[in-house]
Amino acid sequence: MRIKTSHLVLPIIAITIYAAIANMHTYGCWTPLTITLLSPVNTTYSMNSVPLTFTVNRETSWIGYCVDDQGTVTIAGNITLSGFLDGEHTVIVYGNDTCGIMSASEMVHFAVDTTPPNITDISQEPPASNVMPEDEVTVTATVTDYVSNVMQVTLNYTNGNGTWSKVDMVNSNGDKWNATIPAFPLGTNVTYILKAEDAVGNGITTEEMGYTYKYPVIPEFSTKVMLSLFMLTTPLAVLLYKKGKNAPSN
Ligand SMILES: [Ca+2]
Numbered sequence: 001m002r003i004k005t006s007h008l009v010l011p012i013i014a015i016t017i018y019a020a021i022a023n024m025h026t027y028g029c030w031t032p033l034t035i036t037l038l039s040p041v042n043t044t045y046s047m048n049s050v051p052l053t054f055t056v057n058r059e060t061s062w063i064g065y066c067v068d069d070q071g072t073v074t075i076a077g078n079i080t081l082s083g084f085l086d087g088e089h090t091v092i093v094y095g096n097d098t099c100g101i102m103s104a105s106e107m108v109h110f111a112v113d114t115t116p117p118n119i120t121d122i123s124q125e126p127p128a129s130n131v132m133p134e135d136e137v138t139v140t141a142t143v144t145d146y147v148s149n150v151m152q153v154t155l156n157y158t159n160g161n162g163t164w165s166k167v168d169m170v171n172s173n174g175d176k177w178n179a180t181i182p183a184f185p186l187g188t189n190v191t192y193i194l195k196a197e198d199a200v201g202n203g204i205t206t207e208e209m210g211y212t213y214k215y216p217v218i219p220e221f222s223t224k225v226m227l228s229l230f231m232l233t234t235p236l237a238v239l240l241y242k243k244g245k246n247a248p249s250n
Contacts, residue, residue, distance in 0.1 A: 029099035046200035049082035113147035116204035117196040128215035148199035155179040157192035
């Protein structure tokens with residue numbers, strides 16, 4: 001009996017499907033490849049390197065990762081991702097199972113913040129040249145931070161006796177922070193430093209920025225005496241000037 005080619009089509013298809021099913025069964029292809037990212041997580045890191053850690057539920061033939069949509073990089077397993085700039089980032093891990101089916105982890109969003117806050121516009125009231133014994137001194141500064149928020153700003157001051165006092169500065173208006181140094185006796189030389197810290201622990205002091213703030217406590221009468229002298233001498237000077245102007249010239 002002669003077998004027509006058309007009679008072979010169905011058996012071949014059946015055998016192919018059976019082989020494929022057997023192969024899928026042998027290699028567990030019925031179970032989808034699941035990639036679970038353990039690190040990084042959705043948070044802000046204070047270092048520019050982050051561990052890339054993940055698990056898979058079955059054998060893989062290929063694994064790769066993609067950071068910030070910058071292309072896929074092949075890896076053999078967990079690694080450390082490095083060289084991140086401060087800011088927001090994403091990462092996703094891809095994998096092929098032994099049946100050649102690709103899966104992907106969930107995309108993880110995270111941030112990197114390695115920079116301490118910026119302290120600017122530091123001022124005090126009364127000014128450093130005019131602090132008298134009864135004066136409390138209010139110190140004001142602008143403090144900002146890139147990526148994470150300003151967590152804490154402190155004012156540290158000393159009267160030169162070797163000990164430092166610390167007071168938390170209050171966020172009064174936008175990026176403005178202020179705190180008060182108590183009054184000190186006449187002749188005291190006060191030194192103060194501001195320290196700021198962001199939400200992930202990056203800190204800086206005004207001393208580290210190269211700024212030192214000092215003021216002496218001066219006598220209370222000095223300004224009043226100066227003012228009285230000014231009020232007394234000014235009319236006298238005007239009078240002498242007018243007299244000189246009106247005097248007949250020789
Ligand atoms: Ca920061």
